Amino acid sequence: MKAFCRENNVILFAVLENKVKEERAPKIIKKLGDRWRWAANYNADRRGRIWLLWDYSIIDFRVDVVHQQFVFGYCTRIKSNTEFYFGAVYGLHTIADRRALWGDLEPVINNAAAPLVLMGDYNAIRKGDDRFNGNQVTDSETRDFNNFLLDNSLTEMKTVGRQYTWINNHTHSKIDRIIVNAEWVQQWPHIKGVILEPHFSDHCPLSVKMEEHDGKGPKPFRFYNYMAEHKFFITEVEESWNRRSAAKTMYEVWLKLKQMKVVMKNMAKKEFGNIEEKIIAARVALRNYQNTHSDPTRGQNQCHVENN
Template identity: 45%
Template sequence: MGDFNSILHVEDKIVGSQVQETELRDFKQCLLDTRLPELKTVGRNYTWTNVHTYSSIDKALVNAMWLQSWTHLECSILDPRFSDHSHLCVTIEARENIGPKPFRFFNYLAGHPEFMQTMENNWKSQRQASSMNEVWRKIKTLKQPMRGLSNHDFQGIQYRVTIIRTQLKVLQEQMRYIRDDNQVKQYQMEKNLKTQLEKWRNIEESATK
């Protein structure tokens, strides 16, 4: 189960260059030789995109013993969210996802265009530091100016990320059932949401303790 970087059928790819039979021949013959059919899939139609084309190159392959022992199982093609690949999932036993999410501090202010100037102005406004205790006090006074920058341009980062993720999730759920010309429009909307999510995820991922 994974990325085989090859498709089996012409309909496994949309948008981009036309699929040639020679592109399918080797992979098809390989599966015939190894007697590994593709496990039935549910969910999205395509498992990978480079934003310009969409294809099903991620697959779950099984043998005859698997088919006899696990006749009821299917491979779910999950929503890719921020990735260019959709994860594949074969659920044998359901498990609860428990435990709180860890607290994260977003260290994004260093990239703010006014960060250095704000630091310099506030530092110079204080008296000259002659001891580590006074240095600590000068650093402490930076709290309010930094909070001001954060509230002005970056307020509600977690909320923004959550909203965009939710919009992307809803759109990708709808895309599971699209079979007409509207799918190209939906994929463009997906691309735009991923671009927005990348912007705010980059801020989120700059967090440090």
């Protein structure tokens, strides 16, 4: 773990299914160094399947919920004041146990008024090609998980790297995932997860890289109300929205909105581009007109201050 954190510049991570007894955990975690603070779910499960650790010089983490199948809290990056919710998930092996996971996660998610990311081993699959060389995927395996995502407006983060995250002899499965809410997608649409090499584990580690921004780069798109008054606004919006099939997931809705943003940016550039320069030019023209057509005696022996 120490080498992994150093090589990957880790500042927040979870260790799942560690099989370490509670009395031994502090001694082992201390070997990672003095930069780490940690939380675990021994109070909810005597086996303490979840450790959550963070570099307290970079991350301020507030533990909100400790559960048998997840540890959840609020993160703040101290330097940038970036805020988001983070949850480490370890789903148990039976469908009945995971139903408790979905039910208990739901109010936690609904109370999160900020970007949110849930990472871990869900022990659940979503579709047929999530398993290779094993038992045929049934609807009963996928239904609860997919309904949970749909009901709570969550989506799976796109990932690069390996397709399957767990191997058991000859069976390959994708059961480790990164789940985010709409606020996360809106704030960090460019971020992708990485499925790393498993090394000594039978699971592949999941990684999300969050870069600090220095304020450079393109300005974010902003929608102004005056754009809605443009004569082509409704037509452009309808054409853009209808280019794709009807949205079935929050990810599809996000794709539609992203597509519409391009249309709005082009309209803003074409119809309202350089608006500030146009306003200045109009004010200059107005002033020249007023000076030309006003009383020629006005303006003589006057002192004034302009507030530009």
